[in-house]
Structures are given as structure tokens and as C-alpha cells.
Amino acid sequence: MDEVLSVFPNQYRKLHTTRSWEFIGLKPDSKRNLKLESDIIVGLFDTGITPESESFNDEGLGPPPAKWKGSCGPFANFSGCNNKLIGAKYFKLDQEQPDPSDILSAIDVDGHGTHTSSTLAGSLVPNTNLYGLAQGTARGGVPSARVAMYKVCWASSGCSDMDILAAFDAAISDGVDIISISIGGLTANYTSDSIAVGAFHAMRKGILTVASAGNDGPRRGSVGNHAPWILTVAASGIDRLLRSKVVLGNGKTLSGIGVSGFEPKQNLYPLTRGVDVAKSSDTKDESRYCLENSMDPKKVKGKLVYCKLSTPGADSVIKGLGGIGTLIESEVFLDAAQIYMAPATMVNTTTGKRIKDYMHSTKNPSAVIHKSEEVRIPAPFVASFSSRGPNSASQDLLKPEIAAPGIDIIAAYTPLRTLTGLKGDTQYSKFTFMSGTSMACPHVGGAAAYVKSFRPNWSPAAIKSALMTTATPMSSKVDKDAEFAYGTGQLNPTRAVNPGLIYNMDDISYIQFLCHEGYDESSIGSLLNQKSINCSKLLPAKGVDGINYPTMQLPLKTNQEPTLGVFRRTVTNVGPPESVYNATIRAPKGVEIVVKPMILSFSKTSHRRSFKVVVKAKPMGNKLILSGSVTWRSSRHSVRSPIVVYNPRAN
Structure with missing residues (x-):
């Protein structure tokens, strides 16, 4: 068709x-x-x-x-x-x-x-x-x-x-x-x-x-x-972090992450481990994680239960067995708060060890989980x-x-x-x-x-x-x-809204990129509703990346010799008609970055100017990534392009 x-x-x-x-x-x-x-x-x-x-x-x-x-x-x-x-x-x-x-x-x-x-x-x-x-x-x-x-x-x-x-x-x-x-x-x-x-x-x-x-x-x-x-x-x-205070029977206060909307009805509750309330010796492995059908309801009822994280839902299992709430030990999901359907919170292994050490130190361990609160933290950071x-x-x-x-x-x-x-x-x-x-x-x-x-x-x-x-x-x-x-x-x-300069592209720029990446000419043609595309007419010069992108990325070719990358870019003035931009280069150790020219002058809006960035990077050993940048600065604007050098062979 x-x-x-x-x-x-x-x-x-x-x-x-x-x-x-x-x-x-x-x-x-x-x-x-x-x-x-x-x-x-x-x-x-x-x-x-x-x-x-x-x-x-x-x-x-x-x-x-x-x-x-x-x-x-x-x-x-x-x-x-x-x-x-x-x-x-x-x-x-x-x-x-x-x-x-x-x-x-x-x-x-x-x-x-x-x-x-x-x-x-x-x-x-x-x-x-x-x-x-x-x-x-x-x-x-x-x-x-x-x-x-x-x-x-x-x-x-x-x-x-x-x-x-x-x-x-x-x-x-x-x-x-x-x-x-x-x-x-x-x-x-x-x-x-x-x-x-x-x-x-x-x-x-x-x-x-x-x-x-x-x-x-x-x-x-x-x-x-x-x-x-x-x-x-x-x-x-x-x-903003959503945390819950955990108070142990010895008076120590710890902190866990999660959304628990429940105020405790008493000061402390009996505390036990999932592994200690197993239905039988055969279910101890599962009960360590508080999995369904692994624990004895009589031993769980009225208690807080300490579980290792396996899959979400330990709070649901404990509540279903008549438990009061759940302390969950985990090394993942510690920057994003889970919502709980009963009193519960998640702690890391370091906090978990303190809780377990306390439980081993007394015959009748107890604890309480308080309703969640907001805590201010340094940000931004990337989610795990x-x-x-x-x-x-x-x-x-x-x-x-x-x-x-x-x-x-x-x-x-x-x-x-x-x-x-x-x-x-x-x-x-x-x-x-x-x-x-x-x-x-x-x-x-x-x-x-x-x-x-x-x-x-x-x-x-x-x-x-x-x-x-x-x-x-x-x-x-x-x-x-x-x-x-x-x-x-x-x-x-x-x-x-006012970036000063933009790196603009049309669909032909992306087609050039696909040609540069070695895509089959007929599959590229299918994107344009054509039988085929002739890449030989569209390919940029050898050794030049084929796209007018706001970032530049250079993969190292070997671990022995320096790698050379050439990036040709064109920027369009969308700021004041008469503008002059100067290049500021930030080069990491072991990387040379040269920008030609170092000054871009514009006499009107929508004027375009081209420049070339030459990146020469020494071998990086086992390091994955080095971060540099070129920033075009005028009296009003700062237009920043990261330059990333990386080693595809790094562990």
C-alpha cells in the first residue's frame, strides 16, 4: 500500500x-x-x-x-x-x-x-x-x-x-x-x-x-x-526528601525513606525479623524477605517486622498477617520514596546493621515508625x-x-x-x-x-x-x-526563551547523520517516503561528525595513540541584531581543544556563523569520561556546549 x-x-x-x-x-x-x-x-x-x-x-x-x-x-x-x-x-x-x-x-x-x-x-x-x-x-x-x-x-x-x-x-x-x-x-x-x-x-x-x-x-x-x-x-x-523517624527501644533515633501517613498509636511496638517468624525452617529464606506465605501469622501479629527488600509489597504482606508495620533494608530505591499502605520505611544497610545490632542486644526489642516528614537536602543530583x-x-x-x-x-x-x-x-x-x-x-x-x-x-x-x-x-x-x-x-x-544563539537543523541534517552512521540507504528512504537515498551526495567530510548538534562527543579510537576529532557547527543569532560572541574553552587534562574562529560577529537577527572545534585527546587508561566545553559569551548571553571525550573500552 x-x-x-x-x-x-x-x-x-x-x-x-x-x-x-x-x-x-x-x-x-x-x-x-x-x-x-x-x-x-x-x-x-x-x-x-x-x-x-x-x-x-x-x-x-x-x-x-x-x-x-x-x-x-x-x-x-x-x-x-x-x-x-x-x-x-x-x-x-x-x-x-x-x-x-x-x-x-x-x-x-x-x-x-x-x-x-x-x-x-x-x-x-x-x-x-x-x-x-x-x-x-x-x-x-x-x-x-x-x-x-x-x-x-x-x-x-x-x-x-x-x-x-x-x-x-x-x-x-x-x-x-x-x-x-x-x-x-x-x-x-x-x-x-x-x-x-x-x-x-x-x-x-x-x-x-x-x-x-x-x-x-x-x-x-x-x-x-x-x-x-x-x-x-x-x-x-x-x-526535598520524604523521610520517617524510627525510634528504637534503647532511645536511639534513626531515619528511613518513604511515605507513611500513619501516626503511631503507642510509643513502642515489639520488633522482630522476618527470618524469626518463618512458618517453618523450609520458609526461612523467603521469610527473610517477608514474602507471601512464608511467615506465621501468630508470630507476626501486633509486631513491627524487619525485612530485606526483594520485591515491593512487604508492607502489604505484613499488614495482611496482622502486623503493625515494616522496616525494609535495601541498597536500591534509596533516593525515591515508596508509598506504604501501613507504617513502613526503607533503610540502607548501615542503618539496618544498627537496628539488627540493637535487636541482638536485648531479649525484647521494640521500635516505632513515625509519620513521614519533609527534609531539605542539597540538590540537584541525578537519580540512581x-x-x-x-x-x-x-x-x-x-x-x-x-x-x-x-x-x-x-x-x-x-x-x-x-x-x-x-x-x-x-x-x-x-x-x-x-x-x-x-x-x-x-x-x-x-x-x-x-x-x-x-x-x-x-x-x-x-x-x-x-x-x-x-x-x-x-x-x-x-x-x-x-x-x-x-x-x-x-x-x-x-x-x-532567550538563548542568544541556536544550533538549528532540518530533516536533511538528520538524514546526513544517518548516512554518516552507515544506515542502509533504503531504510533511510523509508523515513522520507522515498525508495532510497543517495548517501554519497549527502555525506560530510571524512572524520567530521555529521550533525549540527549543541554537544560534541569524541570516542577514543585506541588506548595507545591520541584521537583527533573535528566538529563543524553553525549557530544562528536569535538575540540582539548586533552581537559579538567570544569563545571560552574548558579542556580537561590530557585533552587539547582548539576553536576557529574564536570570535563570532553578527550584524542582524537570523544571521548564521560557522566555526570548527578540533579536539585531540590522549589515551585515558581505564577512565570512562572526561568533560570539557566551549561556551560562546556575549554581553548578554552564555551559550554552552559540553565536549565529552570517552573511552568505549573502559570498565
């Missing part, structure tokens, strides 16, 4: 699971272009949406923009759209029997889609909190923008490629301006990855796709959604779960590109699911905390929409460049994986 561009096997992907806007500088009183902001339509590909949520009230909004061609239902259990939530569709093309908890409707039964949508563009909702935590006004980055939900994720099957591609088709023809997709996969081939292919077609229509980096960190090389026309987002922490580079698909391309808040983010939730989703939970809330690169992604989607409200004619590459070059640098002393953890740094939306 003429309209079929290419065919590849369907796969199933996973979801990458209100102070945050203030923390990155987009305050309630920040400058806004409300008329244009209300013309912006953001499309989210997710688990659906909760239309009755206060985050999607349309107070003060007129009818949808004339360019909107989308629709909304009617659907089962779906109350309908308004002038805020202007579109809702669902896609389930595999015809498989849905999970009993699924509803064939755009309604959100999971909570993830409601959360991401309200983070990106939610209306202002005062007096938001969960158990008194994170009290304040919840809002999205662009509260006046319109929302369109494309439900592509299901409890029964996850998020399938064919549904994702169908959603891209729909969103493009409906007229969205920005697409936010908190879904991932590690398909390395850009021409047979559904998100990469869909995002390419969106880019050709002027739509930027923002996607989550993935939650497979801190493993190196785990970053997903790594096509150059996608803006890939890492998750960082804000200056946030996927890291280097990019497994392209050695020359830095991914992730930017970091944004993704830990303990409070936003709207669904009334159709309990806070934990675990058996026996009776907690429901209109707002909840979630963590993941899924939560970071809509922060960048919101910032992209914010920039577009001031710069409506900018290309996706221009918006992406503005967000990347104005990001706040982060510290490799805090995050040893440096740019492979946080990209260009922490999102700074207000600076991105």
Missing part, C-alpha cells in the same frame, strides 16, 4: 515510571505569553487521563485553537473533554483480551498518564498535598496550554509499537505542538524503533518529541530513546535509577541530553486505583508522589511548550538547542558519570 513507509516487528515497551517548577526557576510570577500559551497543544502518549481531575479544569480558557482537528470519545467511564483537556483517544490494535482492570477507553486506571499530564500542563490547584507533605499549589509548566491524551499503555500488555505509531499518526494530524512520551525501549536501530520513527515524522511536521531516558540506571549504556531528533530526559532530585549513557546506538551522540526533576514529584492521580495498587490497600488520593524519568520528561515537555509560547515559529531543533545550551551545569563530583548521567545539565526554562 502506498501509505505504508516501512514494516518492522511489533514489540511491547514499558512506562518509565510541586515544588519542582519553582526549583528549576519557573515561578508562578515568571514572564508568560498567555495568548500564545493557550494556543499550544501538548500531546501525551501514556495510560490515559482522569478528565474530572481539578488539574484539567478549564476556568478562564476559551475554545480550542482553530488548528485543532482532534476528537474526544465518547468512551466508557469517561466524563468528557472541555477547553483544557481538548482531546482523548485510545489505541489497542492487538485485539488481545484486555486485563480485567483495563477499560477500553481513554480513562486512566493506572494513574501514570494523569500524573504526567498534570505535571506538564495542569491548571493551578491550591492546597494540594499527600498526608500534609508537599503542601502548596500544584501546577504544570504551561497551565494555560491545552492537553490531548493518546492512551497507548495497558495493564494487560504494556505499550505496543503499533499503538505508539498509530498515536503518532493521530497526534500529527490532530495538530499537537509538543509530544511528551514517558515510555521506553532499547531498540538501537533508528529506522525500526517505533518511537524514533514516529518522532521523525513529527519533527518533519514541526513537532518536538520529548522522551524519558529510562529507569535502568545506574548501569552505563542503559539510556533509551536515543535518536538525535528526540529530546531525551534524565531524572534529577529536588531539594536514571538511565546513563554512553549512547548504545551512536558513539558520537550525547544521550541523555538534559536532566529535570523526577524524584518524589506530586501531581494529579486517578480515583480508580489505590495509592500503592497493592492488595489490601484502602488509600485513595487526588494527588500523589511518583518518581521516574517518566516524571522528568513532562517537565521538559512543559519547558519546550513554554519556549514555544514565546517562539512559535522555532523548529523542534531550535527549541531543543535552546533548552540544552541554557541548562544549568551540574557537578561530576556529585555524579561521577558526568554528562552520561545529566547531559548538558539541569533544565532552566526561563533562560531558554
Whole structure:
């Protein structure tokens, strides 16, 4: 059929699971272009949406923009759209029997889609909190923008490629301006990855796709959604941690992480270990982790139980057996608070040893877990779960590109699911905390929409460049994986509106990049609805990376000889007509960086100037990454491009 561009096997992907806007500088009183902001339509590909949520009230909004061609239902259990939530569709093309908890409707039964949508563009909702935590006004980055939900994720099957591609088709023809997709996969081939292919077609229509980096960190090389026309987002922490005090019977006070909304009814409770309340000697291994059917209910009843983390849900098991609460020892998930359905908290192994030493020191150990509190901490830092580079698909391309808040983010939730989703939970809330690169992604989607409200004619590459070059640098002393953890740094939306210079690109630039990467000419042609592409006419000079990117990345060729890299870049003036920029070079030890010319002069807006960066790097031994940069500075602007040198053979 003429309209079929290419065919590849369907796969199933996973979801990458209100102070945050203030923390990155987009305050309630920040400058806004409300008329244009209300013309912006953001499309989210997710688990659906909760239309009755206060985050999607349309107070003060007129009818949808004339360019909107989308629709909304009617659907089962779906109350309908308004002038805020202007579109809702669902896609389930595999015809498989849905999970009993699924509803064939755009309604959100999971909570993830409601959360991401309200983070990106939610209306202002005062007096938001969960158990008194994170009290304040919840809002999205662009509260006046319109929302369109494309439900592509299901409890029964996850998020399938064919549904994702169908959603891209729909969103493009409906007229969205920005697409936010908190879904991932590690398909390395850009021409047979559904998100990469869909995002390419969106880019050709002027739509930027923002996607989550993935939650497979801190493993190196785990970053997903790594096509150059996608803006890939890492998750960082804000200056708030949700902790619970644990008081032991000997008077010592310790601290654990998590959201527990329960005030203790007495000063202390008997404390035991899961391994000591096993049903039998045969279940001791399982009871150490407080797994279901491994413990004796009589020994658990009325007690706090100390468990090692295996899978989430120990608090559910202990509560089901009549226990009072759970202390969980873990070395993972210690920077993101889990929500518990009974008194519980998570401690690291060092704190865990102190608890166990105390338990061994007395015949009748006891403890109490207090209700969670907010604690201020230094930030930003990259979440341990946030996927890291280097990019497994392209050695020359830095991914992730930017970091944004993704830990303990409070936003709207669904009334159709309990806070934990675990058996026996009776907690429901209109707002909840979630963590993941899924939560970071809509922060960048919101910032992209914010920039577009001031710069409506900018290309996706221009918006992406503005967000990347104005990001706040982060510290490799805090995050040893440096740019492979946080990209260009922490999102700074207000600076991105006036970046001074942009690195712009069109679809031919990306085609040149694919040719440079050695992609098959017919598979490249399929992206452009052509039989084939002649790469020999498009390839840049040998030894030059083939893309006008705001970052530069040089993989070392050997461990014996120096490696030379040449980067040719072109910047466009979007600042004052008459501007002069001087290059500031920061070169790490063992790396030479030369920029020619060192001064760029512009006589009018939209003028373009080209420059060359030559990087010569000595062998690095077993070191993975060295961080440098070139920054173009004028009297008003600072345009920073990280230069990353790395050793693909490092352990």
C-alpha cells in the first residue's frame, strides 16, 4: 500500500515510571505569553487521563485553537473533554483480551498518564498535598496550554509499537505542538524503533518529541530513546526528601525513606525479623524477605517486622498477617520514596546493621515508625535509577541530553486505583508522589511548550538547542558519570526563551547523520517516503561528525595513540541584531581543544556563523569520561556546549 513507509516487528515497551517548577526557576510570577500559551497543544502518549481531575479544569480558557482537528470519545467511564483537556483517544490494535482492570477507553486506571499530564500542563490547584507533605499549589509548566491524551499503555500488555505509531499518526494530524512520551525501549536501530520513527515524522511536521531516558540506571549504556531528533530526559532530585523517624527501644533515633501517613498509636511496638517468624525452617529464606506465605501469622501479629527488600509489597504482606508495620533494608530505591499502605520505611544497610545490632542486644526489642516528614537536602543530583549513557546506538551522540526533576514529584492521580495498587490497600488520593524519568520528561515537555509560547515559529531543533545550551551545569563530583548521567545539565526554562544563539537543523541534517552512521540507504528512504537515498551526495567530510548538534562527543579510537576529532557547527543569532560572541574553552587534562574562529560577529537577527572545534585527546587508561566545553559569551548571553571525550573500552 502506498501509505505504508516501512514494516518492522511489533514489540511491547514499558512506562518509565510541586515544588519542582519553582526549583528549576519557573515561578508562578515568571514572564508568560498567555495568548500564545493557550494556543499550544501538548500531546501525551501514556495510560490515559482522569478528565474530572481539578488539574484539567478549564476556568478562564476559551475554545480550542482553530488548528485543532482532534476528537474526544465518547468512551466508557469517561466524563468528557472541555477547553483544557481538548482531546482523548485510545489505541489497542492487538485485539488481545484486555486485563480485567483495563477499560477500553481513554480513562486512566493506572494513574501514570494523569500524573504526567498534570505535571506538564495542569491548571493551578491550591492546597494540594499527600498526608500534609508537599503542601502548596500544584501546577504544570504551561497551565494555560491545552492537553490531548493518546492512551497507548495497558495493564494487560504494556505499550505496543503499533499503538505508539498509530498515536503518532493521530497526534500529527490532530495538530499537537509538543509530544511528551514517558515510555521506553532499547531498540538501537533508528529506522525500526517505533518511537524514533514516529518522532521523525513529527519533527518533519514541526513537532518536538520529548522522551524519558529510562529507569535502568545506574548501569552505563542503559539510556533509551536515543535518536538525535528526540529530546531525551534524565531524572534529577529536588531539594526535598520524604523521610520517617524510627525510634528504637534503647532511645536511639534513626531515619528511613518513604511515605507513611500513619501516626503511631503507642510509643513502642515489639520488633522482630522476618527470618524469626518463618512458618517453618523450609520458609526461612523467603521469610527473610517477608514474602507471601512464608511467615506465621501468630508470630507476626501486633509486631513491627524487619525485612530485606526483594520485591515491593512487604508492607502489604505484613499488614495482611496482622502486623503493625515494616522496616525494609535495601541498597536500591534509596533516593525515591515508596508509598506504604501501613507504617513502613526503607533503610540502607548501615542503618539496618544498627537496628539488627540493637535487636541482638536485648531479649525484647521494640521500635516505632513515625509519620513521614519533609527534609531539605542539597540538590540537584541525578537519580540512581536514571538511565546513563554512553549512547548504545551512536558513539558520537550525547544521550541523555538534559536532566529535570523526577524524584518524589506530586501531581494529579486517578480515583480508580489505590495509592500503592497493592492488595489490601484502602488509600485513595487526588494527588500523589511518583518518581521516574517518566516524571522528568513532562517537565521538559512543559519547558519546550513554554519556549514555544514565546517562539512559535522555532523548529523542534531550535527549541531543543535552546533548552540544552541554557541548562544549568551540574557537578561530576556529585555524579561521577558526568554528562552520561545529566547531559548538558539541569533544565532552566526561563533562560531558554532567550538563548542568544541556536544550533538549528532540518530533516536533511538528520538524514546526513544517518548516512554518516552507515544506515542502509533504503531504510533511510523509508523515513522520507522515498525508495532510497543517495548517501554519497549527502555525506560530510571524512572524520567530521555529521550533525549540527549543541554537544560534541569524541570516542577514543585506541588506548595507545591520541584521537583527533573535528566538529563543524553553525549557530544562528536569535538575540540582539548586533552581537559579538567570544569563545571560552574548558579542556580537561590530557585533552587539547582548539576553536576557529574564536570570535563570532553578527550584524542582524537570523544571521548564521560557522566555526570548527578540533579536539585531540590522549589515551585515558581505564577512565570512562572526561568533560570539557566551549561556551560562546556575549554581553548578554552564555551559550554552552559540553565536549565529552570517552573511552568505549573502559570498565
